Amino acid sequence: xxxxxxxxxxxxxxxxxxxxxxxxxxxxxxxxxxxxxxxxxxxxxxxxxxxxxxxxxxxxxxxxxxxxxxxxxxxxxxxxxxxxxxxxxxxxxxxxxxxxxxxxxxxxxxxxxxxxxxxxxxxxxxxxxxxxxxxxxxxxxxxxxxxxxxxxxxxxxxxxxxxxxxxxxxxxxxxxxxxxxxxxxxxxxxxxxxxxxxxxxxxxxxxxxxxxxxxxxxxxxxxxxxxxxxxxxxxxxxxxxxxxxxxxxxxxxxxxxxxxxxxxxxxxxxxxxxxxxxxxxxxxxxxxxxxxxxxxxxxxxxxxxxxxxxxxxxxxxxxxxxxxxxxxxxxxxxxxxxxxxxxxxxxxxxxxxxxxxxxxxxxxxxxxxxxxxxxxxxxxxxxxxxxxxxxxxxxxxxxxxxxxxxxxxxxxxxxxxxxxxxxxxxxxxxxxxxxxxxxxxxxxxxxxxxxxxxxxxxxxxxxxxxxxxxxxxxxxxxxxxxxxxxxxxxxxxxxxxxxxxxxxxxxxxx
Numbered sequence: 126x127x128x129x130x131x132x133x134x135x136x137x138x139x140x141x142x143x144x145x146x147x148x149x150x151x152x153x154x155x156x157x158x159x160x161x162x163x164x165x166x167x168x169x170x171x172x173x174x175x176x177x178x179x180x181x182x183x184x185x186x187x188x189x190x191x192x193x194x195x196x197x198x199x200x201x202x203x204x205x206x207x208x209x210x211x212x213x214x215x216x217x218x219x220x221x222x223x224x225x226x227x228x229x230x231x232x233x234x235x236x237x238x239x240x241x242x243x244x245x246x247x248x249x250x251x252x253x254x255x256x257x258x259x260x261x262x263x264x265x266x267x268x269x270x271x272x273x274x275x276x277x278x279x280x281x282x283x284x285x286x287x288x289x290x291x292x293x294x295x296x297x298x299x300x301x302x303x304x305x306x307x308x309x310x311x312x313x314x315x316x317x318x319x320x321x322x323x324x325x326x327x328x329x330x331x332x333x334x335x336x337x338x339x340x341x342x343x344x345x346x347x348x349x350x351x352x353x354x355x356x357x358x359x360x361x362x363x364x365x366x367x368x369x370x371x372x373x374x375x376x377x378x379x380x381x382x383x384x385x386x387x388x389x390x391x392x393x394x395x396x397x398x399x400x401x402x403x404x405x406x407x408x409x410x411x412x413x414x415x416x417x418x419x420x421x422x423x424x425x426x427x428x429x430x431x432x433x434x435x436x437x438x439x440x441x442x443x444x445x446x447x448x449x450x451x452x453x454x455x456x457x458x459x460x461x462x463x464x465x466x467x468x469x470x471x472x473x474x475x476x477x478x479x480x481x482x483x484x485x486x487x488x489x490x491x492x493x494x495x496x497x498x499x500x501x502x503x504x505x506x507x508x509x510x511x512x513x514x515x516x517x518x519x520x521x522x523x524x525x526x527x528x529x530x531x532x533x534x535x536x537x538x539x540x541x542x543x544x545x546x547x548x549x550x551x552x553x554x555x556x557x558x559x560x561x562x563x564x565x566x567x568x569x570x571x572x573x574x575x576x577x578x579x580x581x582x583x584x585x586x587x588x589x590x591x592x593x594x595x596x597x598x599x600x601x602x603x604x605x606x607x608x609x610x611x612x613x614x615x616x617x618x619x620x621x622x623x624x625x626x627x628x629x630x631x632x633x634x635x
Contacts, residue, residue: 129392132226133403136166136387137504141344154383162385167400175231178218180238180494183258211521215497216528220409220543232393238494239383260492292419295599296587305457306367306574311424314617324369328357338483346489365577376456376490384497411528412549420557430527434467449513452499454520455484464518561596583608600632
């Protein structure tokens with residue numbers, strides 16, 4: 126690949142709509158972000174854009190935000206691509222853009238994403254029609270979701286689960302927060318911490334995230350520095366969601382945010398006179414696990430993400446100690462810790478920034494497009510620190526879809542790599558843990574959480590149980606009182622009795 130077709134990021138921007146009177150459609154915000162990205166580039170490459178790539182606007186709509194914004198702005202790309210709904214999607218889109226430019230298929234590409242769920246909420250509060258489809262039911266809460274939305278959301282989840290037997294679904298998990306909370310419980314057990322001790326530790330982990338958000342009042346939804354006690358402490362304003370996670374530890378999706386990244390060839394950037402500091406995507410690697418966390422040999426560690434990072438560092442010639450900072454996907458704290466484990470750093474003691482935005486609980490969680498904001502924040506960071514290298518990690522699916530990238534204003538040391546690697550997934554499949562269904566007998570809990578409703582407290586207690594034959598099973602609390610009894614109780618490592626009736630496996634402590 127000659128320097129002329131080497132892809133570079135020439136423009137990057139992100140916007141937030143915090144005006145409750147402005148009821149925006151996501152494409153309104155994306156249009157704003159694209160115009161700012163063009164201004165950031167110092168020249169307009171839109172007429173040369175042959176590929177527009179977008180994160181989904183909603184799980185309820187197939188509208189292509191990229192195609193819609195191209196029509197609004199009056200340019201005509203040869204192709205528009207929309208990724209699947211995953212937090213790792215923006216990495217895959219950027220990798221596709223870089224490959225297309227390096228192959229000479231186009232001189233420029235535009236990557237966009239955004240949601241306007243705050244506008245949906247504000248419209249409903251005022252009795253007005255939705256300006257767009259909401260991202261999901263959980264962005265609107267129990268008072269803001271329509272019955273049709275809820276039914277569509279659950280159908281989507283059921284379609285996803287039906288792809289293969291999942292112990293998570295068998296355990297009664299219905300929300301993403303509980304999947305990550307199950308992983309978190311396994312992390313706590315591996316570290317020898319009780320649920321309360323883990324919650325306190327997570328408060329300390331997230332303090333720097335709030336401090337970064339506080340520096341970004343223009344875009345961060347909650348630009349307020351908080352103490353560990355505020356984040357981990359329990360109270361009316363910070364209830365449990367899925368133990369050990371409090372509300373202030375969870376992604377906040379009811380926001381209006383959008384981002385845009387312009388990538389061109391070096392030759393085009395020279396020809397149109399782009400004046401911005403160019404950022405080189407040194408490498409992007411993406412791959413999913415063969416299954417959800419219940420199938421991992423160790424539920425507290427992703428082998429796929431470890432392999433992704435190893436491949437990325439090897440291809441770019443970067444030592445983890447060289448990385449100046451990170452933007453780690455942070456929908457829930459387990460996602461952060463999966464990434465830090467893959468890079469071999471201690472998230473509780475390493476002084477380097479783990480976010481460039483403030484993270485999904487404080488910056489905001491814009492559906493499947495958050496990592497594009499992480500990339501924009503990283504572009505800003507490496508421009509401010511010439512010679513530095515920064516990493517961005519995306520996480521999606523049932524905590525099982527992963528991607529990582531490295532960025533710098535310096536030219537890459539080796540030929541850059543932007544790849545999705547199915548061989549990583551294939552190599553792990555043979556050692557995935559089998560899932561059992563319809564189990565009677567005993568087992569040992571390997572992961573557990575207690576899910577709380579806002580008004581009623583503990584309502585479910587999903588558990589992943591290791592069986593004597595090595596398989597795992599998902600199980601639900603055997604009676605309605607058990608979730609409250611198990612709240613804040615160390616249950617991982619305890620033996621339980623499993624009983625299956627009408628296809629539902631339940632447990633009670635032995």
